[in-house]
Every structure is written in structure tokens, then in C-alpha cells.
Amino acid sequence: MPLRIVLASLAALLLLVAAALFITPPVSLVRAVALTSAPFLMNPAAKRNRAQQLASKVVGAYVQTSLAGQIARRIRPSEADSDEQAIATIVSVVQHSGLNQQQLDHLPKGWPSLLSGLGFCDQINGAAATIAARRFGKVELFALYDAGRSFSPHTVCRVWSKERNDWIYFDAFYAEPVIFTRKSDGTPHYVHVGGGPPVPSRGTPVWSYYRLPGWVLADMRASFGELVMTRMISAGVEPAPPIAAPYLVPATSPVPPRFNEKVYRRVARAYVGARLDHLLGGSAHRAEYLAIGADKEAASDTRAAELAFAARKLAALSE
Numbered sequence: 001m002p003l004r005i006v007l008a009s010l011a012a013l014l015l016l017v018a019a020a021l022f023i024t025p026p027v028s029l030v031r032a033v034a035l036t037s038a039p040f041l042m043n044p045a046a047k048r049n050r051a052q053q054l055a056s057k058v059v060g061a062y063v064q065t066s067l068a069g070q071i072a073r074r075i076r077p078s079e080a081d082s083d084e085q086a087i088a089t090i091v092s093v094v095q096h097s098g099l100n101q102q103q104l105d106h107l108p109k110g111w112p113s114l115l116s117g118l119g120f121c122d123q124i125n126g127a128a129a130t131i132a133a134r135r136f137g138k139v140e141l142f143a144l145y146d147a148g149r150s151f152s153p154h155t156v157c158r159v160w161s162k163e164r165n166d167w168i169y170f171d172a173f174y175a176e177p178v179i180f181t182r183k184s185d186g187t188p189h190y191v192h193v194g195g196g197p198p199v200p201s202r203g204t205p206v207w208s209y210y211r212l213p214g215w216v217l218a219d220m221r222a223s224f225g226e227l228v229m230t231r232m233i234s235a236g237v238e239p240a241p242p243i244a245a246p247y248l249v250p251a252t253s254p255v256p257p258r259f260n261e262k263v264y265r266r267v268a269r270a271y272v273g274a275r276l277d278h279l280l281g282g283s284a285h286r287a288e289y290l291a292i293g294a295d296k297e298a299a300s301d302t303r304a305a306e307l308a309f310a311a312r313k314l315a316a317l318s319e
Contacts (some may be wrong), residue, residue, distance in 0.1 A: 024069030070135035092196035
């Protein structure tokens, strides 16, 4: 085979790999990957070997960054918007398309939170930060730390604003966007900008949290390729102080789990399909949520029952 053909083939392969890693994939590909892996991604607590755990993290990260890219395209804050207005738009989208731990009490799980629609503060703000990374060059997940009690009560995000030449912090966990900067002494200065209507069920911000110092949990990136490169570079770096949050300790359930693999797989795929429609602008997502919530067979599997309950909550959120 002539050398020029070999080189051309290699160049084409490298371009395909680069496109897969660094360019937001089309909706059809995101949907295909998410639906195919739905039972795998919606059951992160399953006992898995190391290879399966790694595969779950890789596929989950790919789906999360891909969905974030598609959401960023759909909402597309105007370049004329201020950085604060762009953040408010992103935060509002996240708040109105998912449930926090106050709206649906659940154990923390390692799923891609955009896909599950559920999460604790680090997951919800991580989802918002992944979307924000499409506009801002420097985005970080930031753990607030209470030295007096030796634990982190909350996690927020921050972006580096070229407009302000300073960090802008934001929190998508509670009922409405919380956006602030910090004065030289660390005191928060709240930025009042527009956003979607508040979601009261998400709870009221604990304002004292935002005065706390903290540390960077993770650098967020706009694409899966950038995320992988960042994680590889940071491997072996000294870890941040441990987070000992008592409220995350799961209670022992007195009810033994029920398993019906066929039902679980069907419900998981239907749930992910509804989530994709919700996030990407499909008009039928509420009807899909209601159908999942009304599925009587879901009760035969603990995992499916949890997704059906979440679907009912998400349907109510979409009214």
C-alpha cells in the first residue's frame, strides 16, 4: 500500500478520534450511547470489577459532557449577556430540569447527574459547571469547608470572569440562583440578576455557608477529551482534605431489595429516554415521566421503583 494512502488513513483516523473526544457529538449519537448504556449507568451501586467500574466512569463522563454540550447549544446565552446573566441562565436550566436531595431524599450515587436528574450539591453544581465550561475558560467545583466542625457542608462552583477579572461563585442547588463574588476579606457580595422562577421545593440557601473558605475539588472541562487529559495530568496530585459529612451516611433499609432484571432494564431505558427529551427540548417528556410513574411492574424491582418515583416527581416539576 502506498505510503501516502497509509498517512491519509492515519490522518483520517486521528481526525475521527479528535472529533469523538473534543467536539460535541450529534444528538443522535448522544441518544444512542445513553439509551444503550442506560441500565448500566442508572445502577452505579451494582457490584462490579475494576474494569466495569472504569467503564461506568468513562461512559458516564462521556454522556455528561456530551449532554452539557448539547444543553449549552440549546440555551446559548448571548455573547452580549454579562457573565452573571449567562450563569443565571445555566443555573436556572439545571434547577428546572432535575431534583435535588431535598426534593427527593435519596442516597448519593455515582451516576451522571444530568442523565439521572438527581443529585447532591456536588453533583448538581458539577452538572451546571460542565455546561458553564462551554462559555468560561476556567471553571472549578469548590468545596466550602467549616474548620470548626472539620467537614464540608456544601459544594458550589466558580468561574473566572474576564469581565470582572475575578472569580464569580454560583450555586444551583437551592430554590433560585445564588451568584456572588468575594470581597478581599472573603465576605460574599451577592450579584442580583434575572433567572427563571424559583423552585420552592428545592429549599432555602444556608447563607452562612457562602462565607466559608474552601478548596478546589475539580477543574471542569468543556469536552470529554479535555476532561480525560485533565484527570490524567492531575493523577497523583496531593488530594484535598477529606470531607466527613455525617448527613451522607446512608441509613440501613429494613426492606430487602427486590430484583427483576427485565423490568429494571425496560424502566431504565424509558427513564433515560424521558430525561433526554426533557434536557434536549422534547415536548413529550412529561407524558413519558407519567407513564413510567404509573408502571405497576416497576414495583417488582427496587431500582425500577426508585426511577418510577423520581419520574413522578419530575412530571410534577414539569407542570
